[in-house]
Structures are given as structure tokens and as C-alpha cells.
Amino acid sequence: MDPLLRWLRDTPLGEFMRETPGMFPATEMAHFIGLSLLMGVMIVVDLRLLxxxxxxxxxxVLKL
Structure with missing residues (x-):
């Protein structure tokens, strides 16, 4: 697994994430918002089914 991680670190995207201040927190925030939206919709659909x-x-509800 170590060679894969080194390769990812050395890709242009990995370098961009490391060298741009604030890019990692922005990516984490977008990831968190996306997961929150997904979980929220799943909870509404599950509650409706219950x-x-x-x-x-x-x-x-399914149009969400």
C-alpha cells in the first residue's frame, strides 16, 4: 500500500492539495456537506417508509 500512497502524494492533485493553503479544509467541508445531504435524504425516505x-x-419523498 505504501507505493500507492507515495504515487498519490506525487500526483499533480496531491501536490496541489499540499501546496495550496486552505484547499484541504475546503475539500473536507465539501465532503462533509455532501455526506450530510445524502444522509438527510436517506433518513427522510426511511422515516417515510416506517x-x-x-x-x-x-x-x-422519492423526488428528493
Whole structure:
């Protein structure tokens, strides 16, 4: 695994992430927001399947 990690470190993207101040935190923030959106939608769909939000149709929940 070490050669793979060294190769990733030496790619232009790896160098860009290391040399640009604030790029790593910005990437982490985008990653966190994406995961939060994904989990939020999954929770709403699961709660709807468990019987909550009965006034909302299943089709409209799936459009999320």
C-alpha cells in the first residue's frame, strides 16, 4: 500500500492539495456537506417508509 500512497502524494492533485493553503479544509467541508445531504435524504425516505410523514406521498419523498 505504501507505493500507492507515495504515487498519490506525487500526483499533480496531491501536490496541489499540499501546496495550496486552505484547499484541504475546503475539500473536507465539501465532503462533509455532501455526506450530510445524502444522509438527510436517506433518513427522510426511511422515516417515510416506517410510517412517518403520512400526509406526504411516497412519490414526492422519492423526488428528493
Amino acid at each position: 410510517g412517518m410523514f403520512r400526509q406526504t406521498s411516497y412519490e414526492s
